Amino acid sequence: MSVELVFKVLKEASRPLKSAEIAELAGLDKKEVDKAIKKLKKEGKIVSPKRCYYAPAE
Template identity: 55%
Template structure:
């Protein structure tokens, strides 16, 4: 039982670390978009941020759902107004 409790605690700590990493990457992506001053494609954001394009696309989708980024035209993203 004690071993199971420690596993749960370890999983919670790992989850918190992953959430922090995701939040850091979201901040980086929002910073790139803000600095650019124009709508960018996911590939351009990934290159500027030094991240994987697929990961950036996934994060952009989450940011769009949260209302933090908008898409003025297909496949282009900008900070929400």
């Protein structure tokens, strides 16, 4: 559930976000967001354009 929410927040954002910003926007715990980010990166759905920032893969 949190994985879809994190992906939705990233898709709606107009810029790459840090995990803390994603947590704030999604109303989730940062640990949950970090787990979701790890899963999304593994699946190739998101990329990290610069260190600690995440964006949807094109």
